[in-house]
Amino acid sequence: MSNPLLKIRNLHLSMHSFDGKAHVLNGINLEVKRNEIWGLVGETGCGKSLTGLSVSGLVSSPPAEYHGGEILFDGEDLLGCHEQRLLALRGNKIGMIFQDPTTNLNPVFTIGTQLVDVALAAGASDPQVLGLTVGASGRARRRAARALAGDMLDKVGIPNARARLDDYPHQFSGGMRQRVLIAMALIGRPDLLIADEPTTALDVSVQAQILDLLRQMVDEFRMGVILITHNLGVVAQTCSHVAVMYAGNVVESGPVRRVLEQPAHPYTRALMRAIPTRDVKRGALFGLAGSVPNLLSPPTGCRFAPRCALASPACHSALPADREVAPDHKVACVHVSAMKETSYA
Amino acid sequence: MLRFIIRRIIMLIPVLFGLTVMMFIIARLLPGDPVALAAGPNATHEEIAALAAEFGMDQPMIVQYWTYASGLLQGDFGVSIFTRRPVLTDILTYLPATLELVFAAMALSIALGIPLGLMTAVYRNRWPDYLARVLALASISMPRFFLGLLLQLCFAMWLMTFPLGGRFPIIYEYPPFVTGFLTLDALIAGDLESFWLACRHLALPAIAMSLSPLATIMRMMRASTIEVLQHDYVTTARAVGLSQRRIVFKYVAKNAVSATLTVIGLYFGWLLGGTVLVETVFDWPGLGLYATQAIVAQDFMPVIGVALVIGLLFVLSNLVIDVLYGVINPKVRYA
Known part of the structure; x- marks a missing residue:
């Protein structure tokens, strides 16, 4: 078993706002290895994007405050890292889209200018990106950066890539722009790619193309990926693993087939049931009663308990620990054994 | 782009036409008899009438305007009734001094205002921001002529590091005329000593004029930078590994500067028309001084001429700004 590329352990994050302090990330655990595509799903405000941004060190503090946990990237704790x-x-x-x-x-x-700057910045930290030795002249670096920018555009499937370096963003369609952004994120050959809802703003056919492209890039660059999304369909189609988040917790995680076929957490089950199928009659969608808890004063114990049909006193007293129900399939619920018996319908 | 410029220049014609009509009427609505004033206190009625006839001032106003306008189309701005010198010659003598002063003041305020605006936005609500904002407020609130006096007192009287006024020492010879800008002319002639002298004369009035545009530019730049910093592409730029310096001074600056451009264009015209006080304080031989003297003497032709030139420059400076919008933002270019 190789060492994980990224290991988030018990990450706690609070946000200071006018109304008080919101405990937004409540002990996130996540492990991503190379070649794994992790889907991070959950409803709006559950902390998916904050988790992603935390890995890149892009959450500004204040207002954010980390109080506990660590983010280990290749064994290096990112939270203690200097900005430099x-x-x-x-x-x-670490790349992000x-x-x-x-x-x-x-x-x-022009996108050429933007890509070249990113390539030069990447080349400054790691000269190998540009394929040059350390002492290369500025002009040689610029030329190499521009060539690399053209190659990357070509690789992400922009037709006539080199000529289009001199075009401005508004001369590209939405899908093409997302390809440009993928090229920009990958130009420095990152080991980890964080994709924060990369297809949400695109229409379905373009969405499929972009996901294909992402998968292809993962194979080529041997990256680990965190794919943040609302869409379980995207997860099923693209990811190798999935982590389901609810109100600042990862409630269930594991290999994608296993989790989606045999969800063991009540919240995951509710999510799966909410997906309309062909058999559902018009107007008869399944929802989940209640709403996401206010994180300014979160419920003690399991944060899903107020909406959970199985909730018992034990749920309200303490946050349930992760239980491994199958290899790599972890669930944070005290009713795991009960859930096992009621098979997923 | 060329068509846009041509169209804007054609649109200048009605603007300038309106300006001449308005100035012509206002000048004649003023109380007092300019001809009598020009003829002197001891002139007889016959002498005054003769002078009025000589300058066509006895004609109906419509005829006077017609004469003036047709002369204007041939590049004739009329003749000063007081000095009997052609107005155009005078304006061409005084304009470079004013332009040099205005350009120097604008250059100063742009060169300092834009980086300061960026900096205060980045250090928003921390001490560099507070300091710069207090100074900006102070310099906007301070009248320019008063500031000029303070500068004179401090740097010319006490420290004696800068000359009190004027454009160039009387005992020295001016560098040969090329552009009319003494600093440039001295550089073209390769005369570094003259250049240095001209710069030192220029410094205090330029600083006095630059402070309020500087403060305005800084505040505009701060506001638009704060807005731009919240855009998604700034986060993206950080996420792909660009340094803060590159992001702020290249990517954010270019986006934030277009709102500031508007202010720069307006200030340029405003300074052109508002040099009078500073020119008076520093005895700067510019258009403002010339126009004031003409107004006091009720000498219409120079007044109208100066107003026309300033109006023209104002419209042209705004045209330049409009073209610059297109240079900065490619979306404007194609629209």
């Missing part, structure tokens, strides 16, 4: 070190990691070791391709490219620079 994070700068070297971003782009070179975001939700809305229309707002994530700078509108007043």
Whole structure:
């Protein structure tokens, strides 16, 4: 078993706001290895994006405050890292792509300029990115960076890539822009890619293309990926593993087939049941009663307990520990054994 | 782009036409008899009438305007009734001094205002921000002529590091005329000593004029930078490993500067028309001083001429700004 690329252990994060202190991440545990694509799912506000941003060190504090846990990247604790070190990691070791391709490219620079700058920044931390030796001249670096930018655009499937380096973002379609952003994230050959809802803003056919491209890139660069999404369909289609989050906790995680076919946490089951199928009559969608708890004053114990049909006094008293119900399949619920008996319907 | 510029220049024509009509009417609505004033206190009625006839001032206003406008189309700005010198010659003599002063003041305020605005936005609500904002407020609130006096007192009287006023020492010879900007002319002539002298004369009035545009530019830049910093592409730029310096001074700056451009264009025109006080304090031989003298003497032709030139420059500076929008933002270019 290889060492995990990324290991998030018991990560706690609070956000200070006008209304008080919200305990947003409540002990996140996650392990990502190379070649694994982890889907991070959960409803809005459950801390998916914050988890991703935390790995990149992009959560500004204040207002955020980390109080406990660690994020180990290749054995190095990122939370204790100096900004200078994070700068070297971003782009070179950890890449990120975001939700809305229309707002994530700078509108007043050509994509060539933007890609070249990223390539140069990556080359400054790791000269191998540009294929040059340490002492290469500035001009040689620029030329290599531009060549690399063209190659990357080509690789992410932009037709006529080299000529399009001189175009501005508004001259590309949404899907094409997301490809550009993927090229930008991958230009420094990161080991870990965090994709924060990369397909949410795209229409379905483009969505499939982008997911294909992502999978292809993972094979080629041997990356680990965290794919943050709302969409269980995307997870089923793309991911090797999935972690289900609820109100700042990972409630269930494991290999994607296992979790989606035999969900063991009541919340995961509720999520699965909410997906409409062909048999569901019009207007008869299954929902989940109640709403996400207010994190300014979260429930003690299991945060899902107030909405859970199985909730018992034990659920309200303490946060349930992770139980391994199958190899790598972990569930944070005290009713795991009871759930096992009521097979998933 | 070229068509856009041509269209804007054609649009200048009605603006300038309106300006001449308005100035012409206002000048004649003022109380007092400029001809009598020009003829002197001891002039007889016959002498005044003769002078009025000589300058066509006895004609109906419509005819006077017609004469003036047709002369204007041939590049004739009329003749000063007081000095009997052609207005255009005078303006061409005084304009470079004013332009040099305004350009120096704008250069100073842009060169300092934009980086300061970026810096205060990045250090938002920390001490560099507070310090710069207090100074900006102070310099906006301070009248320019008063600031000029303070500068004179401090640097010319006490420290004696800068000359009190004027554009160039009287005992020295001016560098040969090329652009009319003494600093540039001295550089073109390769005369470093003259350049240094001209710069020292320019320094205090330029600083006095630059402070309020500097403060405004800084505050505009701060506000738009704060807005730009919240855009997604800034987060993306950080996430892909660009350094803070590169993000702020390249990626954020270019986005934030377009709102500031508007202010720069407006200030340029405003400074052109508002040099009078500073020119008076520093005895700077510019258009403002020239126009004030003409107004006091009720000498219309120079007043109208100066107003026209300033109006023209104002419109042109805004045209330059509009073109710059396109240079900075490619979306504007194609629209």
